[in-house]
Amino acid sequence: MGRIKTEHNISRKDVIIQKAATLFKEKGFKAASMRELADIVGVEAASLYNHIKSKNELLNIICFDVANRYIHKMDEIENEKISSLEKLSKLVRYHIVGMINDFDEVYVSDREWKHLDNPYLSNLQTQRRNYRKRFAAIIEEGIKKKEIKKIDAPTAVLIILHAISGIESWHRSKQKINGKELEENMITILIGGLKNK
Amino acid sequence: MGRIKTEHNISRKDVIIQKAATLFKEKGFKAASMRELADIVGVEAASLYNHIKSKNELLNIICFDVANRYIHKMDEIENEKISSLEKLSKLVRYHIVGMINDFDEVYVSDREWKHLDNPYLSNLQTQRRNYRKRFAAIIEEGIKKKEIKKIDAPTAVLIILHAISGIESWHRSKQKINGKELEENMITILIGGLKNK
DNA sequence: CCTACCGATCGGTAGG
DNA sequence: CCTACCGATCGGTAGG
Numbered sequence: 150m151g152r153i154k155t156e157h158n159i160s161r162k163d164v165i166i167q168k169a170a171t172l173f174k175e176k177g178f179k180a181a182s183m184r185e186l187a188d189i190v191g192v193e194a195a196s197l198y199n200h201i202k203s204k205n206e207l208l209n210i211i212c213f214d215v216a217n218r219y220i221h222k223m224d225e226i227e228n229e230k231i232s233s234l235e236k237l238s239k240l241v242r243y244h245i246v247g248m249i250n251d252f253d254e255v256y257v258s259d260r261e262w263k264h265l266d267n268p269y270l271s272n273l274q275t276q277r278r279n280y281r282k283r284f285a286a287i288i289e290e291g292i293k294k295k296e297i298k299k300i301d302a303p304t305a306v307l308i309i310l311h312a313i314s315g316i317e318s319w320h321r322s323k324q325k326i327n328g329k330e331l332e333e334n335m336i337t338i339l340i341g342g343l344k345n346k
Numbered sequence: 347m348g349r350i351k352t353e354h355n356i357s358r359k360d361v362i363i364q365k366a367a368t369l370f371k372e373k374g375f376k377a378a379s380m381r382e383l384a385d386i387v388g389v390e391a392a393s394l395y396n397h398i399k400s401k402n403e404l405l406n407i408i409c410f411d412v413a414n415r416y417i418h419k420m421d422e423i424e425n426e427k428i429s430s431l432e433k434l435s436k437l438v439r440y441h442i443v444g445m446i447n448d449f450d451e452v453y454v455s456d457r458e459w460k461h462l463d464n465p466y467l468s469n470l471q472t473q474r475r476n477y478r479k480r481f482a483a484i485i486e487e488g489i490k491k492k493e494i495k496k497i498d499a500p501t502a503v504l505i506i507l508h509a510i511s512g513i514e515s516w517h518r519s520k521q522k523i524n525g526k527e528l529e530e531n532m533i534t535i536l537i538g539g540l541k542n543k
Numbered sequence: 544c545c546t547a548c549c550g551a552t553c554g555g556t557a558g559g
Numbered sequence: 560c561c562t563a564c565c566g567a568t569c570g571g572t573a574g575g
Binding site for chain 1: 511
């Protein structure tokens with residue numbers, strides 16, 4: 150899923166990006182050093198620069214890779230002929246599954262984007278803002294059609310997105326509850342609270 | 347609220363901590379430098395060390411100050427003679443108001459605690475784990491009394507806590523919606539999804 | 544892909 | 560509270 154490819158065409162650069170995502174997640178972007186990353190990849194620090202331009206490029210790739218994936222899914226769902234509540238459910242499930250499958254990348258793009266430098270920084274901020282607007286529009290449509298309770302849609306979006314990122318703590322301690330069970334619980338709590346009646 | 351004191355007894359150290367919380371929130375703990383903090387406080391970097399032992403001590407203080415406040419509130423609520431659903435509502439409201447009033451400190455203690463060093467790190471992790479367990483116990487009691495839907499309580503706790511930390515984005519763009527309105531929206535979505543029937 | 548190395552910046556100390 | 564300064568570490572480059 151995501152950027153991870155089959156063993157045949159996985160490039161050295163892809164490996165570096167993947168390991169970087171894991172390292173950035175664990176230590177935070179600033180605290181992670183290129184020497185550590187090089188160690189993990191199995192080369193000297195200087196050798197990394199034959200594949201990438203800079204530490205920041207790694208963050209750029211991770212962040213935009215994730216952003217593009219979600220935007221693409223949003224395009225898809227907007228065009229489906231289903232109710233607003235169903236669109237919302239699909240979107241929420243996509244976020245949950247994405248968080249479980251591509252955890253490192255999603256986590257980094259969510260928490261470390263502030264270390265991007267311009268123009269990437271403002272670029273991503275705009276993309277995120279647009280995404281949340283489209284997300285809110287779906288909820289607003291649902292409210293108009295009385296499928297969803299009358300609440301402030303932008304607030305609902307923030308709550309939903311952050312609630313899903315809460316899976317992080319769960320992910321860290323892979324215990325008791327499995328993926329599907331988790332997904333159903335979240336739908337009950339989040340969508341249950343929004344459903345009208 | 348919180349650590350902020352009246353003008354009479356606010357010490358130099360308190361000022362430093364307060365400014366540090368704001369700086370750590372904006373840049374992240376690792377990216378924030380003591381020279382920057384000194385600039386903001388209005389002294390030379392070396393002078394900070396007359397009031398504090400280290401950069402890490404600042405993070406320790408911020409994190410445990412917040413943790414102690416929530417634990418104290420939990421003690422209080424557990425002993426009240428009200429229904430589980432009411433306990434849950436009170437707790438959620440306390441978190442929302444805390445996020446609004448002491449935003450910088452709460453944000454830092456939530457997102458930067460991984461940069462603590464031992465024994466503070468494992469200490470805080472234990473405290474957080476215990477807090478979440480007590481939180482989950484309230485929900486479980488509510489489920490047993492059929493006040494709350496049958497869901498996985500630890501998952502519900504994670505969702506609720508992270509949803510509330512979503513206020514961050516709202517806080518950043520102090521727009522349209524006011525504090526009270528926000529609080530009611532969150533209660534509707536979060537508690538509404540949990541209420542039985 | 545490595546050796547060797549750079550300028551910058553960091554947290555923190557000595558001494559007054 | 561300041562001046563002066565330290566050792567360590569950082570991201571990144573030159574040259575092969």
